[in-house]
Amino acid sequence: MTGQTDILIVLIAVTAVLATMFLIRPNMTAGATGKILAFVGLFVLPALCVAGGISVHTQRSEETQFCISCHSMEPFGRSLYVDDPKYIPAIHFQDHRVPAGQACFACHADYSLFGPLRDKLRGVTRIYMQYVSRPPNPIRIPGGYNNDQCLYCHAGARNFIENPIHSAIMDTLTSNQLSCVSSGCHDLIHNVSELDHLKFWKPER
Amino acid sequence: MNRRDAAMQKVLRVSSALIIVGLLAEVASLLWFHPLAFVLFVFIGASLLGLGMLLYLLSLVFVVSASGENRRGPAE
Numbered sequence: 001m002t003g004q005t006d007i008l009i010v011l012i013a014v015t016a017v018l019a020t021m022f023l024i025r026p027n028m029t030a031g032a033t034g035k036i037l038a039f040v041g042l043f044v045l046p047a048l049c050v051a052g053g054i055s056v057h058t059q060r061s062e063e064t065q066f067c068i069s070c071h072s073m074e075p076f077g078r079s080l081y082v083d084d085p086k087y088i089p090a091i092h093f094q095d096h097r098v099p100a101g102q103a104c105f106a107c108h109a110d111y112s113l114f115g116p117l118r119d120k121l122r123g124v125t126r127i128y129m130q131y132v133s134r135p136p137n138p139i140r141i142p143g144g145y146n147n148d149q150c151l152y153c154h155a156g157a158r159n160f161i162e163n164p165i166h167s168a169i170m171d172t173l174t175s176n177q178l179s180c181v182s183s184g185c186h187d188l189i190h191n192v193s194e195l196d197h198l199k200f201w202k203p204e205r
Numbered sequence: 206m207n208r209r210d211a212a213m214q215k216v217l218r219v220s221s222a223l224i225i226v227g228l229l230a231e232v233a234s235l236l237w238f239h240p241l242a243f244v245l246f247v248f249i250g251a252s253l254l255g256l257g258m259l260l261y262l263l264s265l266v267f268v269v270s271a272s273g274e275n276r277r278g279p280a281e
Binding site: 012026027054130 | 222224232240241242251255261
């Protein structure tokens with residue numbers, strides 16, 4: 001548990017104590033002190049609990065462990081350990097080119113202004129697919145992988161712009177006309193159907 | 206205690222109960238590391254907390270409007 005979660009648990013406990021007091025003795029609100037206490041216990045603190053809960057759950061949903069806790073995402077989590085540097089997600093995860101604890105989020109987040117909101121809404125539809133309907137098979141990103149997610153980190157990086165292939169097709173990359181993960185380029189991504197035939201890296205504890 | 210006070214206290218009790226159940230759902234969602242914990246928090250915890258807070262605010266409006274009516278008196 002993080003420090004923020006601990007603070008939230010304390011806040012929830014205080015709110016619960018106050019709410020229980022008003023549940024047992026609602027006539028406490030007759031006096032001025034009781035009225036103020038009721039406003040704090042039945043409005044201010046619950047509002048803080050909701051805000052804190054949203055913050056904690058939002059942070060938690062960015063963790064790699066959270067993403068791969070869905071059954072259909074397990075193979076994608078396994079693919080991060082493929083022992084082959086040509087596999088793009090694996091090498092980013094293993095070499096800490098992205099924070100290992102937020103590996104999925106780092107490469108799949110929508111970095112636009114309303115991106116986090118869109119991501120959460122998409123997340124809810126995926127939970128619906130996982131538990132109510134059925135996840136698509138194979139799992140694919142609707143509309144394909146957006147180059148902006150690669151360029152968020154790589155744009156402007158020396159080894160990226162000095163690469164002659166990249167510089168020759170820079171406009172098509174930035175305009176998303178040609179995907180970074182196109183066939184012949186960085187096309188070895190999660191490839192979950194091939195996982196049974198691959199070697200895996202076992203990190204030393 | 207008149208009928209209006211009794212009704213007010215009942216509203217406060219319901220509001221408190223909703224908030225307590227909402228908080229319990231929130232605690233459960235925080236202790237459960239699973240995508241469904243987010244659903245539990247948003248659709249049950251936060252909804253119950255919001256409903257409890259709304260009910261409490263409505264009870265305040267109810268008190269203010271009731272005391273206003275009392276001040277105006279029966280002649281009006």
